[in-house]
Amino acid sequence: MRLISQIGEWFDQRLQLAAPIREISEHPVPRSSASWWYVFGSAALTIFVLQIVTGILLAMIYVPSAGEAWSSLQSLNHDVTLGWFIRAMHGWGSNFMVAVVLIHMMQVFLFGAYKFPRELTWIIGIFLLLMTLGMAFSGQVLRFDQDAYWGLGIGASIASRVPIIGPFAVKLMLGGPIIAGATLSRFFALHVFVIPGMLVGFVSLHLLMVLKLGINEWPMPGRLVKRSTYVSEYHELTKKDGAPFVPYAVWKDMFFVAFILVAIAACAVYFGPFGPTGRPDPTIIQTSPKPDYFFLWLYALLSLLPPSMETPALLIGPVVVILLLLLLPFLSGEGEKSWRRRPIAVLTISLIAISLGTLTHLSGYTPWSPHMNAWSGDPVPDRFLRGTTALQRQGALVFQVKQCRNCHSLGDLGGQRGPALDSVAVRLTQDQLIRQVIQGGGNMPAYGKNLSPAETTALVAFLETLHPAGQAPARDASRDLALSETPEGHAPAQP
Numbered sequence: 502m503r504l505i506s507q508i509g510e511w512f513d514q515r516l517q518l519a520a521p522i523r524e525i526s527e528h529p530v531p532r533s534s535a536s537w538w539y540v541f542g543s544a545a546l547t548i549f550v551l552q553i554v555t556g557i558l559l560a561m562i563y564v565p566s567a568g569e570a571w572s573s574l575q576s577l578n579h580d581v582t583l584g585w586f587i588r589a590m591h592g593w594g595s596n597f598m599v600a601v602v603l604i605h606m607m608q609v610f611l612f613g614a615y616k617f618p619r620e621l622t623w624i625i626g627i628f629l630l631l632m633t634l635g636m637a638f639s640g641q642v643l644r645f646d647q648d649a650y651w652g653l654g655i656g657a658s659i660a661s662r663v664p665i666i667g668p669f670a671v672k673l674m675l676g677g678p679i680i681a682g683a684t685l686s687r688f689f690a691l692h693v694f695v696i697p698g699m700l701v702g703f704v705s706l707h708l709l710m711v712l713k714l715g716i717n718e719w720p721m722p723g724r725l726v727k728r729s730t731y732v733s734e735y736h737e738l739t740k741k742d743g744a745p746f747v748p749y750a751v752w753k754d755m756f757f758v759a760f761i762l763v764a765i766a767a768c769a770v771y772f773g774p775f776g777p778t779g780r781p782d783p784t785i786i787q788t789s790p791k792p793d794y795f796f797l798w799l800y801a802l803l804s805l806l807p808p809s810m811e812t813p814a815l816l817i818g819p820v821v822v823i824l825l826l827l828l829l830p831f832l833s834g835e836g837e838k839s840w841r842r843r844p845i846a847v848l849t850i851s852l853i854a855i856s857l858g859t860l861t862h863l864s865g866y867t868p869w870s871p872h873m874n875a876w877s878g879d880p881v882p883d884r885f886l887r888g889t890t891a892l893q894r895q896g897a898l899v900f901q902v903k904q905c906r907n908c909h910s911l912g913d914l915g916g917q918r919g920p921a922l923d924s925v926a927v928r929l930t931q932d933q934l935i936r937q938v939i940q941g942g943g944n945m946p947a948y949g950k951n952l953s954p955a956e957t958t959a960l961v962a963f964l965e966t967l968h969p970a971g972q973a974p975a976r977d978a979s980r981d982l983a984l985s986e987t988p989e990g991h992a993p994a995q996p
């Protein structure tokens with residue numbers, strides 16, 4: 502016993518840590534804030550530590566290469582002792598972390614804890630939320646299965662809509678024009694080094710400020726925050742009615758943390774790890790790429806908005822939301838903290854919660870995730886084939902086999918992710934059709950690697966027949982000069 506305390510003293514004389522640790526654990530908190538409402542921050546921190554530990558264990562087996570990622574996850578699931586459990590803990594930990602962080606933010610907002618002098622703590626918190634979402638998204642990519650592939654495809658297509666720098670952003674994100682091995686390396690670096698590094702830094706800062714500024718007192722209606730008096734009032738309060746953090750407040754945190762850890766473990770055991778679903782394959786269109794639950798509302802929103810609204814909603818929406826969150830403490834940095842006297846705050850939270858909930862619910866029904874397989878293998882309707890050449894009919898077959906109708910309708914039947922193609926030839930010239938098929942773009946995957954030149958030729962020949970009778974297909978003027986004779990497209994009979 503004496504030896505242990507001597508060793509302890511030896512270290513403490515050199516590290517000088519005992520005093521600050523004692524100070525931290527005994528610092529007085531307002532008695533009122535030792536409440537069950539105040540446990541979410543420490544829960545988020547604990548899950549973060551859980552993610553680091555399970556993440557390091559996974560990284561020992563996981564192979565970040567396009568060819569082997571999928572099978573290394575399979576071997577984690579099936580061969581490595583408890584590998585499945587660690588994957589499941591990491592996956593469920595991620596879901597819980599996003600939820601707990603969101604609840605923590607909501608609580609801080611409703612309790613006015615972002616007001617003076619804790620504005621910067623709130624702002625750093627916003628960055629922590631963004632990084633947490635970044636971790637969730639990049640983690641899903643590392644799974645490198647069908648869901649990951651299509652989730653990333655949609656992410657890239659969102660990035661591609663940014664004016665001017667869009668294509669550059671996509672290239673930066675994917676490490677090239679298509680989703681490939683370079684993409685995986687990039688996301689691995691993000692998920693394992695870049696974002697966690699920043700997270701550790703920002704979390705430390707966030708905690709330091711919580712310690713320095715003290716835990717927000719329970720908001721009393723009518724007790725207003727004033728810049729000039731708040732700090733001295735707070736000190737008065739903790740002196741008069743404070744209690745040491747340990748043991749007075751900490752047991753609730755510990756109890757809740759234990760509860761959350763058990764809940765994560767229970768989900769992990771009961772539901773098991775996430776995927777991997779099928780190997781990523783651009784030719785098998787994932788008709789319902791299921792993102793993690795907290796992005797589902799976004800999918801629903803995208804599919805419900807008219808196409809012309811998508812880009813503005815995608816590009817402007819998040820920027821406005823983030824700016825508003827960042828500006829919040831400057832817009833209402835003083836005044837009433839209690840939610841009882843802040844009807845607008847309560848209304849805002851309720852509206853956001855209701856709309857996110859509704860959209861998440863709708864995401865099960867929207868055209869993004871119907872059972873598109875029902876028509877994916879249907880042959881092209883007869884009337885589109887009447888009077889076509891052999892090459893064009895062959896193109897119709899490619900159209901069917903490559904399941905273009907998962908996303909495009911012909912004669913009102915088919916998916917709605919892409920535009921209906923009934924009269925696409927009026928809109929696009931042959932060159933543009935070829936480019937669209939080979940390079941994709943918008944939300945369409947690139948088929949360049951999955952079509953032979955002959956298939957592409959046939960497919961485009963078929964697409965060129967898709968225009969209403971009596972309306973000429975689009976032509977490239979320069980091409981008309983070069984080729985005096987072009988084969989006539991055949992108009993499909995109108996219903």
Ligand code: HEC
Pocket residue numbers: 786900903904905906907908909918919920925928929934937938942943944945946948960964
């Ligand atoms: C994952 C869904 C999806 C699949 C599968 C798909 N497309 Fe698309 N396609 C789209 C989307 C979304 C657009 C709109 C792109 C944009 O907004 O720029 C589009 C656009 C097009 C266009 C241009 C239409 C226009 O009016 O501008 C053509 C032509 C086209 N696709 C052909 C095909 C062919 C041929 C196939 C099969 C080889 C196919 N698509 C498979 C989603 C898809």
